[in-house]
Amino acid sequence: MAEEKDAFYVVRKGDVVGIYKSFSDIQSLFASSVSSDSLSIYKGYSLPQETEEYLISQGLKGAPYSISAASVNEDLFGRLHACPYQDPYSAGRTLGVSSLSRKQGAIQLDTSKLAGSSSFPTNSQTHHALGGSQAELSTCFSCTLHFDGASKGNPGPAGAGAILRDESKVYRLREGVGIQTNNVAEYRSLILGLKHALKKGYKHIVVQGDSLLVCNQIQGLWKIKNPNMASLCTEAKELKNRFLSFKISHVLREYNSEADAQANLAVNLKAGQVQEDCQLL
Missing domain, CATH: 3.30.420.10 (Ribonuclease H-like superfamily/Ribonuclease H)
Structure with a gap:
């Protein structure tokens, strides 16, 4: 597995996808008091060069990125892990994301309630769906x-x-x-x-x-x-x-x-x- 220094995080909120280079960067971004859209977080390693070039071609430079989910295809980020996260405003309570579902041997985003449908496939033998309540943004x-x-x-x-x-x-x-x-x-x-x-x-x-x-x-x-x-x-x-x-x-x-x-x-x-x-x- 690639070293942690090469890790990146893909966050989907509604029809927007954000790419972050540090887990600490996303600790305060969980959900929203002004939107009911689901939040999903994934972890990957070694962001492909062609992905970097594609993001730059969309007018996005450096990290963090953000891009419309409609512009994301299934293999853009490579293999991604469904990622649990901590609500920074609760006492160590781990919160999951309920927007993942297991389908045809892969973990996919449940896009039935999201605009700009797209999914991020993962390996079903090493990844799992997370259930739980939605965190509230500070x-x-x-x-x-x-x-x-x-x-x-x-x-x-x-x-x-x-x-x-x-x-x-x-x-x-x-x-x-x-x-x-x-x-x-x-x-x-x-x-x-x-x-x-x-x-x-x-x-x-x-x-x-x-x-x-x-x-x-x-x-x-x-x-x-x-x-x-x-x-x-x-x-x-x-x-x-x-x-x-x-x-x-x-x-x-x-x-x-x-x-x-x-x-x-x-x-x-x-x-x-x-x-x-x-x-x-």
Whole structure:
């Protein structure tokens, strides 16, 4: 067996797959208070070079990686072991994953409740399915994001605003986006918030905004005809896929007033200028 220094861990959460080089990196990522998707963890050794090259070709460099499960085929990672894990917030209680099933001599992911169906085969004589309850993620790694854009003239001087919040603090974000339409400003505000959430280490995010266009295009419910919108949507989706869980929904404007206030302040900023305020709750 390869040495432990060559070990890697494959974590599937909903339709997102993360690849980590250290078990300690995933100790705090178990499940989510904002998503009911199952979590599965596998262990492998000596990540194949062709896999590294494939991940890089998807725009992913270094570890940890994250990639859409729809882009994962059965032999991408080679042989994987179903991996038990410890809930860091319980007193030594070992928690298993109930999303594995034995089928045709192999351990496979039960994808009946997951989007982007794919499976990771293992050797049935040396691996086993784990049963048990689902761990709960520390709220330190979960957040909510409200986003909004403003344009004085549509097109005209525009700004992006976002409110990023967890249980202990709230970030108020503003970015000047130059002369743009309101739709561009809306996308830029979502991108601003997602980038900041990833920078702060959040792995699970619930997003709300009053732009029906952005919310529906991100979910693939509406077609995108404008090339500029398509580029912005692609950028936002790439950021979305780096979270272990992501949910987005449309809200009425009156429930998005905090983000709207930041967007209107951002109109006065230079294009690309970002401001951030942080308040402890």
